[in-house]
Amino acid sequence: MINEQIRDKEVRLIGPDGAQLGIMSAREAMFKAQEAGLDLVKIAPQARPPVCKIIDYGKYRYELARKEKEAKKKQRTIEIKEVRLSPNIDTNDLNTKVNAARKFLSKGDRVKVTLRFRGREMAHMASSRHVLDDFARLLADVATVEKAPKVEGRSMTMFLTEKR
DSSP states (O other), X not given: OBGGGOOOSEEEXXXXXXXXXXXXXXXXXHHHHHHHTSEEEEEETTSSSOEEEEEXXXXXXXXXXXXXXXXXXXXXXXXXXXXXXXXXXXXXXXXXXXXXXXXXXXXXXXXXXXXXXXXXXXXXXXXXXHHHHHHHHHTTTXXXXXXXXXXXXXXXXXXXXXXO
């Protein structure tokens, strides 16, 4: 809230230089803001009494937008990359997939390892779990198992994350 929108009886006023000017009526605070040629902005409405500051409102909004943009720049979204395997995968193919997963983990992404079963492979789901265990063992130096292997329909999935 700014200027005339502030309807409180009394407010704690902070001057344009950041100095505490004390508790006064909102009308008096508005008058002081007009004298300075600036706006009266309610900064902490939940405080008792509410805290208002004499500042240039346009500049204040610009600063808030800039801080928000900086905060957004610093945050990083973690993506989930998927590596698909089959139960009868050869060791060299497995090593290739491990290297791909290692690259994803080094970039800070989570890796979803999916072991897909087709046709008759469905009958040997339990005996194929060793493929995921080997995959996790090969990446044990850089990754930890976030979610253990779990059967979901025609596939078995496991999640890996980078070690902290």
